[in-house]
């Protein structure tokens with residue numbers, strides 16, 4: 001089997017309990033090589049738990065997980081997996097140059113200066129990590145992962161706290177790596193607007209369960225955003241109302257289930273990823289409050 005034929009991630013019935021908390025449950029997931037997956041959901045939904053299990057930093061309570069065609073090794077990532085922790089740990093007293101040298105030393109046979117250079121080219125190589133801005137540190141942390149030329153990237157909140165330009169640079173470097181090498185990437189993120197054009201797949205977790213696992217374009221086209229008069233409907237029984245918000249005499253409704261015929265008084269549009277995910281986040285929130 002060639003690398004391109006090996007499934008990057010495969011899980012079945014994967015779950016993790018912490019006492020009575022089910023951080024992840026019944027997770028059945030397949031990630032193909034060459035794909036960029038946005039992993040999103042409310043805080044506490046289980047994103048870091050899933051990435052930690054795939055990185056071998058945590059042990060499942062149930063189910064199985066394979067990465068790059070083999071069971072996840074216990075105690076740490078598979079050598080061809082590039083994992084970035086949410087805290088983006090770096091050696092504070094090292095210079096940028098020393099940090100990259102460490103990356104090279106820790107990844108014998110896999111390190112590629114050019115991959116790392118995409119993000120660190122403009123950084124002051126003589127500066128210590130502790131003197132870098134948080135955006136510069138984030139670029140260095142992601143560069144360390146890319147320099148190790150991983151076949152699978154597991155990035156936990158790589159965009160959190162970054163300015164728009166740095167978010168774009170980080171995403172561009174990740175997607176270029178995927179496009180050039182056929183690697184796969186799973187990015188946990190709340191930066192939905194940034195993800196729409198970079199991720200070909202969306203995985204949405206709700207309290208440990210996979211609620212959405214969809215191709216990004218399919219997800220958008222199967223939803224419709226409707227604006228019309230309160231108290232009336234423009235959708236059919238074949239549609240599912242994801243969220244309905246009444247404001248005065250009007251309402252905005254997100255429905256799932258494909259196209260909707262023209263109805264007098266109603267405006268119909270294809271939503272953006274932010275609108276879809278925000279609606280699911282709000283309804284997940286409402287369900288949690290109802291408990």
Ligand SMILES: Nc1ncnc2c1ncn2[C@@H]1O[C@H](COP(=O)(O)OP(=O)(O)OP(=O)(O)O)[C@@H](O)[C@H]1O
Nearest residue numbers: 018021022023041042043044045046047048049050
């Ligand atoms: N070591 C632990 N002990 C107890 N509960 C835990 C532990 N780790 C995670 N949890 C719980 O598991 C659930 C999922 O946590 P997780 O960190 O995976 O969420 P997340 O989606 O990554 O959240 P965020 O977006 O805030 O990073 C939460 O309810 C969390 O409190």
